[in-house]
Amino acid sequence: MKLGCCYYPEHWPEEMWAEDARRMAEMGLSLVRIGEFAWSRIEPEPGQLHWEWLDRAIETLSDAGLKIILGTPTATPPKWLVDTMPNMVAIDEQGKPRGFGSRRHYCFSHGGYRQECRRIATAMAKRYGTHPAVTAWQTDNEFGCHDTVLSFSEAAAARFRIWLHARYGTPDALNRAWGNVFWSMEYRSFDEVDPPNLTVTEANPAHWLDYRRFASDEVVSFNREQVDIIRQHSPDRDITHNFMGFFTEFDHHDVGRDLDIATWDSYPLGFLEQFWFGDANKRDYMRQGHPDIAAFHHDLYRGCSGGRWGVMEQQPGPVNWARFNPAPLPGMVALWTMEAFAHGAEFTSYFRWRQAPFAQEQMHAGLLRPDSEEAEAADEVRIAARKIAELGPQQMAQAPVALVFSYEAAWVCGIQPQGASFRYLELVYEWYSALRRLGLDVDIVSAGASLDGYKIVLAPTLPIISDEFVEELRELDCPVLIGPRSGSKTPSFTIPDDLAPGGLRAFLPLTVSRVESIRDGCTHRGDGFEITRWLEHIESELEPEIALECGRGIVFANNNYRYCAGWPDGSLLTSLIEQMGSEAGIETMRLPKGLRIRRTATHQFVFNYGLEPVQFAGTGDTIAPASFVVTPLTT
Amino acid sequence: MKLGCCYYPEHWPEEMWAEDARRMAEMGLSLVRIGEFAWSRIEPEPGQLHWEWLDRAIETLSDAGLKIILGTPTATPPKWLVDTMPNMVAIDEQGKPRGFGSRRHYCFSHGGYRQECRRIATAMAKRYGTHPAVTAWQTDNEFGCHDTVLSFSEAAAARFRIWLHARYGTPDALNRAWGNVFWSMEYRSFDEVDPPNLTVTEANPAHWLDYRRFASDEVVSFNREQVDIIRQHSPDRDITHNFMGFFTEFDHHDVGRDLDIATWDSYPLGFLEQFWFGDANKRDYMRQGHPDIAAFHHDLYRGCSGGRWGVMEQQPGPVNWARFNPAPLPGMVALWTMEAFAHGAEFTSYFRWRQAPFAQEQMHAGLLRPDSEEAEAADEVRIAARKIAELGPQQMAQAPVALVFSYEAAWVCGIQPQGASFRYLELVYEWYSALRRLGLDVDIVSAGASLDGYKIVLAPTLPIISDEFVEELRELDCPVLIGPRSGSKTPSFTIPDDLAPGGLRAFLPLTVSRVESIRDGCTHRGDGFEITRWLEHIESELEPEIALECGRGIVFANNNYRYCAGWPDGSLLTSLIEQMGSEAGIETMRLPKGLRIRRTATHQFVFNYGLEPVQFAGTGDTIAPASFVVTPLTT
Amino acid sequence: MKLGCCYYPEHWPEEMWAEDARRMAEMGLSLVRIGEFAWSRIEPEPGQLHWEWLDRAIETLSDAGLKIILGTPTATPPKWLVDTMPNMVAIDEQGKPRGFGSRRHYCFSHGGYRQECRRIATAMAKRYGTHPAVTAWQTDNEFGCHDTVLSFSEAAAARFRIWLHARYGTPDALNRAWGNVFWSMEYRSFDEVDPPNLTVTEANPAHWLDYRRFASDEVVSFNREQVDIIRQHSPDRDITHNFMGFFTEFDHHDVGRDLDIATWDSYPLGFLEQFWFGDANKRDYMRQGHPDIAAFHHDLYRGCSGGRWGVMEQQPGPVNWARFNPAPLPGMVALWTMEAFAHGAEFTSYFRWRQAPFAQEQMHAGLLRPDSEEAEAADEVRIAARKIAELGPQQMAQAPVALVFSYEAAWVCGIQPQGASFRYLELVYEWYSALRRLGLDVDIVSAGASLDGYKIVLAPTLPIISDEFVEELRELDCPVLIGPRSGSKTPSFTIPDDLAPGGLRAFLPLTVSRVESIRDGCTHRGDGFEITRWLEHIESELEPEIALECGRGIVFANNNYRYCAGWPDGSLLTSLIEQMGSEAGIETMRLPKGLRIRRTATHQFVFNYGLEPVQFAGTGDTIAPASFVVTPLTT
Ligand SMILES: [Zn+2]
Ligand SMILES: [Zn+2]
Ligand SMILES: [Zn+2]
Incomplete structure (x- = not known):
């Protein structure tokens, strides 16, 4: 695994570059990401491209032996560009434009802005595409950050209508698929369809799901435009994009297919603070991050671009963007680095080389302090670099366990939680964490990826399942655990004619006759476990394998398949996984806390x-x- | 009492109708409500009325012996109609249009939309007004649902000015009534008056109160337009509207006067979850609803249209719209049905016949599942139907207790809570619940209804009291309990010249010299009870009947009248009611919990x-x- | 100290004025504030000035021996005026106009409205400027109330660009100062700069800080326009403005410099309820206010206009605007009055003479009830008046302690809290309260005021420090305690080249190498104290004077200077102040609670x-x- 850092030559006097490059190399770094926010320096006036400084920066870094990941600057279009087409910005769900003054002030659907992005990407790829030091490209930066996937602009509405036309052919087909007869919501023409925001009460969930699919496809095609340009002008370089943590607003598997290598931005402390980990975890792991946060994403993104992945941004100290921003415990930066290595990362790049003393992220630590002294992380980087060299390249083995992850499932649960505490990411994370607490390695795979060779397969929930994936599951002979709500929706966000679990009935002969969501603090007790948040009533000739105290079945087994008809706690998950492990002949062990x-x-x-x-x-x-x-x- | 259900023939293939109708009859149902969301099927293109399918649906249902409640479809105007007059939608308090894509996307004040409603209602009433199976009509659906009573549109502003002109005659009279001199808010013309939203800080409470009165009157006149049309073309049919639970945004007594029979939509589990019932109640009654929710509304709506009332929508299983949506305990659907029967409902209609597998309410249970199998409620309907038949029609007796309810009081308390926890509905509900826990039957009556024959009269609060109602109270010789803030405002939302309780001083010789609101968690202790939320300082020559530990009087009695100068807890209410019961010679008993x-x-x-x-x-x-x-x- | 009240002759029939005036004098009042909301009566139609009634009101009050503080009515422009220039209203951060219907519906930057204000102020000053009873003027009313300092209007944007031009000269200088290269936020012209609202994610903190400085300057210049007019036409009268409690949106030191005497509006119960004082304080001091609220502001505003100050509005009973509005404990109105006296107020004026029975503040108590009977406070006013007369005029002595307060520091902490619980006002208040619990008198001074003669100096935090103030601190020989984050920013909101504490290193030889914010509920323990919210890592050759249990230094001392590298609890503050007191030879005593x-x-x-x-x-x-x-x- 290589080590690297994110560097912004445009932020520093040119006199500092050579010494920075030298120190990077000395610290054990061999990669440097640059360029992704530099549009206003590359093109300070419309059409006047100033490459000279970037030429020199690349030379300087290259001269120090560093390889370069070059970012297209499309996440931060300059003010003059926005002023030439003010309607290029996204419109938020409340109908307000999201203007200039920070970053990501663009709508993925705006044709004019797309053309500008193609122009700048082409120019950049032509100029640096064959530079020997430029070994990889990053498209844009953190697609979707700051809630920017969904836009409710005119541009998005227009392209949504085209997307619907392509999907449904006729308004009648759309009306039938969505069930628009329900509240006289029928359309006579695709031109009548608007985005689903600003309705009096909730819009049709089918409307929302298609809008989310459309918006995800817009990210995919926006990215692909740059990928195609770079491939043309920069042969044999890796193309990547830096994904984020706990983020499901677009389908990363779809974007990932167009990349050579998936990367992500790993901020364990910020993520612990910002997400659902209760007070006890936030206290106990305040300076380490919850032990599954980094690994979960490593295993998820390893499955996004054919197995190749890396960490584009690694937290090296306190960040600036969480509610509270503590410092990592001494050792954590090395630990996080080694964990990426153990999960198969091709590189880990720290964000950022030197803490910037100005602008929005001035309180975000780097490997250097603003005064160029080394920050605490620097020595941990050296330790990790030495250890990595000592161990040599690591080959990944297929994990024994496949955990099925679906962005569409996240959208379905988000659009229609039915119970306020049903959160897709939390469910999947809890299942992942249960596996890891039992010492198991996990591959997180898409619903559609090959499941060949896995010893255990788990799908925490898959509301919509394709016939193909049902078939793939049906051919497995290893233990398989399917979670609640699976098969509960058709692709049009309706209930299947034969109710849930729909197609899964091929191997799970049961019917979900009724569901109920359970308020926070209430539970249904079983022997040594509890069901919270979600409970399904099952009709089946199967005897329940596990039942609640009241007698209602909660786990149903049929051959190598199990169905869990509720939201299981850690205790039930643990015993189910142990049971499956023993059936599959793989060893589990209850690891000590942490x-x-x-x-x-x-x-x-x-x-x-x-x-x-x-x-x-x-x-x-x-x-x-x-x-x-x-x-x-x-x- | 008849049983019925809500049915949407337009949602199902025509081949299913006859079998559905047969099964309804078999289950014990004799009524079916249809039509209220079907505009896009009745008029799929502007002006092209397609009655054939509805003709056939009515015939099919009628052939099975069912009687029909026909709804006007004005709650869901089709997209083409909205597109002909985009400014027909309501404008929310923040100034944003509330667009197409769900339901109730109209402003009550929009003249063009009113004309469209008259047109469709006339066409429908002409076509079906004398059909023998059509025995009743429902206007629109759930006026005000999704916070749609108040609109801040241009149309509303224009009609508000006319309404003010009619009420005040001159701008000077309005200025004086509202006290507009206060912050130089005086108007020189009615044209200068805007709705009270989007002000820098709170608008004049008198401004808000008149806007609420105006908005309520808009609902009344909107409804009346349809009532007048239906009366003309459909003689001898009952006209109703389905009101909601815990909803006070318009004056239901006013709308009720134009109806033949009031109906409401009863969702005990959803209401428990959505309203102010603390965690303990939400846990203990999660699957039953709090024991007074259904009865409270039964008794309230019985007082809205001359005593005639029914349940238009009865929850038959889990719903989709509360934060958490559990299933009713087995038996509850029969219990709720019998409770409506005991309170004098003319019918109970379940919402809905079959769970729809598509669109917004796909997770809302029906009597049938989406796969047409019977849901859990079906058998409970049969049990209730048999029991009702066995008992025969029930005559209502006048209840011993009258509880005075006022929509205007709810608006006054909402506009000027003065303490964040002073909530009108909660106060009235607590008084109602205290009566019911003592085994008493209650009539909830409007402030103005006749109080003849009642043994006990309670008014939890009546900030504004008409001279007529004061007179009516003054002539009573039964025990009367008046709650805090009564008589504290003039009709113009000012403090009476002689302070609270204003006109009530006719029989309550006391003056509220000062009020204080009490923060949550703080109380004023008395002997065996506590005052929370609200405390008044009383000047009077009366000795307090009940005082706080600190000596301050809290209950003052004068002849058969009592005044409670604070927010009483259940314990104080119980002893007051027991005392009044004993004075009135009516028996009370402390019922076990539940x-x-x-x-x-x-x-x-x-x-x-x-x-x-x-x-x-x-x-x-x-x-x-x-x-x-x-x-x-x-x- | 004189006593007075706020009176609104326009609210009452003219027949009542003489009797009101007589009763004021009888109660011990000698001052009366009038006029500040009366624009619609002074100028009911555009250009038609009606002074007669105000002439008569002034005569009537004057005849009773009362002196008058006359307010300019610019906080409540009439409707006709707003209608002549609808874009005079402020635009909120979300982009919505803040319209007519309450008060303060104007943008400080609107040239047309400024002209109207000059016109009405000139007319008023000419008419009453030399009236012998008019002894003082109040400009406008409560600048900034209801969040009205910041406006995001076109008018504000235009003046902001001019302000930036004056500050930076060239766009390049601005780009460099703000670090706009960071995310390609560079401007080519001042015309390209917008206000910092409605950005996708946070705007540049330097952008916000300059917008706050600009907005504060707008208040200053708006006020100065009226001051200049009044000085011209009303020689030898005091000019004041009534500031608010816990309010830092503009620089009161700057406005104060243009006034003769600073006044503030003291509502101890409302402030306790509305601000950060936890549940225990809100319960224990519900009817008294926290014991430092009034004193804190007395001491703060005494430092705003050269030592002269008063209370323009004193709470006399329950108010209407807090979440909960209890009544003061008997005695508190007298106590608050005497406390103002003890802190050197020139007058205390109760808000208001008589409770208004109408409009927004009808539930706000006065000295009289709406029925003209005396409210509870009246007798306490008499008691205070007698006591004040008995004690005679009090000379203020310089306090032994100076506490340095900075509005700019409040802005910096608000723009970039870095930890969600880092609140400037709360920090300063805790330091102030610790001093007062030790029996110390305090002067709250601006960062720049003379520190001559103080025995102890504390600066809870000063992120930005001028070279001049560093120099002033450096020349002190008394004990000085500097709090965390001091010197951590340059005036351009960047990190100093040599890191925090920047210029303070002149006497504090240490470097803040890293900072972390601490989540609520977590602490770092020391011997008998705890650090919460904020912790700095210090590099220094100094031995820590006080360290955490883990060994990390938390207080560093160098000669007479101490630096506290975290958010201290009351226990640490107490021991530090006791130590400083003993070093300075001033006595401290641990006072009993309350x-x-x-x-x-x-x-x-x-x-x-x-x-x-x-x-x-x-x-x-x-x-x-x-x-x-x-x-x-x-x-
Ligand atoms: Zn990001
Ligand atoms: Zn509804
Ligand atoms: Zn104010």
Whole structure:
């Protein structure tokens, strides 16, 4: 795994560049990402392209032996460009324009802006496409950041109508698919269809789902335009995009297919603070991040672009954007780096080389402080670099467990939670975490990816399932666990004629006759476990494998398939996974709090995210807090 | 009492209609409501009225012996209609149009839309007005649902000015009435007056109150236009509208006067979850609803249209629109049905016949599942139908207790809570609940209804009281309890010259010299009770009947009148009601938790909303949870 | 100290004026503020000025011996005026106009409205400027109330561009100062700069800070226009403006410099309820206000206009605008009055004479009830008047302690809290309160005021410090305590080249190498104290004077200077202040809960804000709740 950093030569006096480059190399870095916010320096006046400074920056970095990931600057169009077409900005759900003054002030559907992006990407790719130091490209930056996937602009409405026309052919077909007869919502023409915002009460969920699909497709095609240009002018370079954490607003599998390598931006402390991890986790892991946050995304993004992935931005210290921004525990930057390595990252790039003393992210730490002194992370980078060199390249082995992830499922649950606490990402994360607490390696795969070779397959929920994927599941002979709401919707966001689980009935002979959502604080008790948030009533000739105290069945098994008819707690998940593990012949172990394992083809990595030293029974090692141990695997 | 259901023939293939109708009749239903969302099928293109399908639907239902309640489709104008006059939609308080894509996308004040409503209502009334199976009409659907009473459109502003002109005659009179001199808010012409939204800080409360009165009057006149048309073309049919629960945005007494029979939509579980019932109630009654929710509305709406009322929509299973949507406890659908019967409903109609598999309410249960199998409620409907037939029609007796309810009071308290926890509906509900926990039957009457024959009269609060109603109260010789803030405002939302309780001083010789609101969690203690939320300082020569520990009087009695100078807790209410009961010679009994009684002229119904079996001392019966017992009254 | 009241002759029939005036004088009042909301009566039609009624009101009041503070009516322009230039209203951050119907419906930057204000102020000043009874003027009313300092109108944008041009000269200078290269936010012309609202994510903090400075300057110049007019036409009268509590949206020191005397509006109960004082304080001091609220503002505003100050509005009973509005404990109105006296107020004016029975503030108590009977406060006013007369005029002595307050610091912390709980006002208030609990008198001074003669100096935080103020601090030889984040920003909202504490390194030889914010509920423990919210990592050759349990230094001392590298709790503050007191030779004493002391040059006042009688060790007096004791100081 290579190490790198994100660098902004335009932020610093040119005199500093050479020394910066030298210090990067000295620190063990060999990659540097540049360019993605530099449009106003590349083109300070309309049409006047100033490459000279970037030429020199690339030379300087290259001279120090660094390889360059070059970003297209399309996330930050300059003011003069916005002023030439003010309606290029996105319109928020309340109908307000999202203007200039920060970043991502554009609508993915705006034709004029797309043309500008093609123009600047072409110019950049032509100029640097064959530069020997430029080994990779990043398109734009963090698609969707700051809630920018959905736009309710005129441009988006117009392209949505075209998208609907292509999907449905006739307004009647659309009306039937959506059930628009329901409240006299029928259209006589695609021209009558608007985006689903600003309705009196909720719009048709089918309307929303298609709008989300459309918006996701807009991201895909926006990205593909740049990919096509770069491929043409910069042969044999990797193309990537830096995805974000806990973000499902567009289909990353779809974007990922157009890339050579998926990357993501890893901020474990910020994510812990911003997401649903209750107070206890936020206290116990305040300076480490919850132990599954980084690994979850590593395993998710490894499945997005054919197995190749990396960390484009790695948190090196306190950030500026969470509600509270503590410092990582000493050791965590090295631990996070090694964890990426263990999960198969091709590189880890720290964000950022030097903390900027100005503008929005001035409180975001870097490897250097604003005064160019080394920040705390610098020495941890050196430690990691040495350890990585010592261990040598790691081959990934297929994980024993496949966890099925679907962006469409996230949209369906978000559009129609039915119970306020039914959150897709949280459900999947809990299932993932249960697997990892049992010491299992996991591949997170798309609904449609090959499941060949897996020993256990889990799908926390898949409301909409294609016939093809049902078929793929049906051919498995390993233990398979399917979660609630799976098969509960058709692709048109309607209830299947034969009710849930729809097509899954091929191997799960049962019917979900009724569902109920459960208010926070209320539970349905079973023997040693509880069901919260969601409970389904099942009609089946199957005897329940596991039932609630009241007698209602909660887990139903049929051959190698199991169905869980509610939101399981960690205890039920653990016993189900242990049972499946024993059926599949794979070993599980209940790891002490804070400990996680990851195996490559040749080594076992054990990470301690906890605040106390922990003995790992597997090797007898005692592992210090915020630390890790690597041992060769004996086969 | 008849049973019925809400049915949408336009949602289902025509081949299913006859079988549906047959099954309705078989289940014990004799009524069916149709049509209220079908505009886009009745008039798919402007001016092209397609009655054929509705003709056939009515014939098919009629052939099965069902009687029809026909709804005007004005709650869901089609897209083409909205596109002909885009400014027909309401404007929300923030100034944003509330567009097409769900329902109720219209402004009550828009002249063009009113004309369209008259046109479609006339066409419908002419076509079906004398059909023998059509025995009743419903105007529109759930006026005000989704916060649609208030609109801040140009159309509303224009009609508001006319309304003000009619009320005040001259701008000077308006300025004086509102006290506009206060902050130089004086108008020189009615044309200068705008709706009270979008002001820098709160607008004049008098401005808001008149805007609320105006908006309520707009609902009244909108409804009346349809009533007049239907009366003309459909003689001898009942006209109703389906009101909602816990909803006070317009004056239901005013609308009710134009109807033959008031109906309401009863969703006990959704209402429990959505309203102010704390966590303990929401847990204990999660699957039953709080025991007074249904009865409160039964007794309220019985007072809206001369005593005639029904349930137009009865929850038959989990709904889709509350934060959490649990399933009713087995037995609750029958219990709710019988409770409507005991309170004098002419019919109970379940919403809906079959769960729709598509669009916004696809997760809302029906009597049938989407796959046409019977849902859990079906058998409970049969049980209720048999029990109702067995008991025969029930005559209502006048209740011993009258509880005075005022929509205007709700507006006054909402406009000027003065303490954040002073909520009108909650106050009235608590008083109602205290009465019912003591086994008393209650009529909820308007401020102005006759109070003849009542043994006890309670008015939880009446900030504005007409001279006529003061006179009516003054002539009573039964125990009367008046709550805080009564008489505290003139009709112009000013403080009376002689302070509160204003005109009530005719029989309550006291003055409210000062009021204070009390923060949540703080109380003023008395002997065995607490005052929360609101406390008044009273000047009077009367000795307090009940005082706080600190000596301040809280209940003042004068002859048969009592005044409560604060927000009483259940304990104080209970002892006051017991005292009044004993004075009036009516028996009270402290019912066990979850038990409620309702008497018709001939029978006593006891309902157990609790989770445990309870013995009812009155009859010795042990009543199972979610169950009821009926016994003939011995006189 | 004089007593007075706020009176609105235009609200009452002219027949009542003489009797009102007589009763004011009888009650001990000698001042009356009038006029500030009367524009629609002064000029009911455009250009038609009706002074007659105001002439008569002034004569009537004057005849009773009252002196008059005359307010310009510019906070409430009449409807006809707004209609002549509808774009004179402010635009809120979301882009919505803030319309007519309450008050303060204007944008400080609107040239047309400014001209109207000059016109009406000139006419008023000419007419009454030399009237012998008119002894003082108030400009406008409560600048900024209802969040009205910031406006995002076209008018504001245009003047902001001019302001920027004046500050930076060239767009390049602005780009460099703000670091606009960061996200390609560079401007080619000042015309390209917009206000910082409606950006996709946060705007540049430098952009916000300059917008806040600009908006503050707009208030200053708006006020100055009226001041200049009044000075011209009304020589030798005091000019004031009534500031508010806990309000930092514009720089009061800047406005104060143009006034003769600063006044503020004191609502201790409303402020307690509306601000950050947790549940325990809100319960214990519900009817008294937290014991430092009034004193804090007295001491703050005494520092705003050269030492002269007063209370323009004093709460006399329950108000109408807080979430909950309890009544003051008997005695509190007298106590608050005496506290203002003890802190050096020139007058205290109660808001208002008589409670208005109409419009927005009808639930706001006055000295009289709406029925003209005396309210509870009236007798307390008499008690205070007598006591003040008995004690005679009080000379203020310089306090031993200076606490440095900066509006710019409040803006910086608000723009970039970095931790959600870092609130400037709360920090300063906690430091102030710690001083007062130790019995110390405090002068709250601006960053730039002279510090000569103080025995102790504290600066809770000063993110931006001028070189001049650093120099002033450097010349002190008394104990100085500097709080966290001081010196952490340049005037352009960037991090200093040499990091925090920037220029303070002149006497604090240390470097803040890293900062972290701490989530609510988490702490860093020391010996008998805790650090919450904020923690800095310090590099220094100094040994920490106080360290955390983990060894990290938290207080660093160098000669007479101390730096606190975190958010201290009350316990740490107390011991630091005691230590500084002992070094400075000033006595501190740990006062019982609820007790506070204030000394004038000749007297010691002890106030008991608590609910229980407390013995004051200093004099042996037992002081009743809501009461005070005054004793001559023995020197
Ligand atoms: Zn981002
Ligand atoms: Zn509704
Ligand atoms: Zn104010």
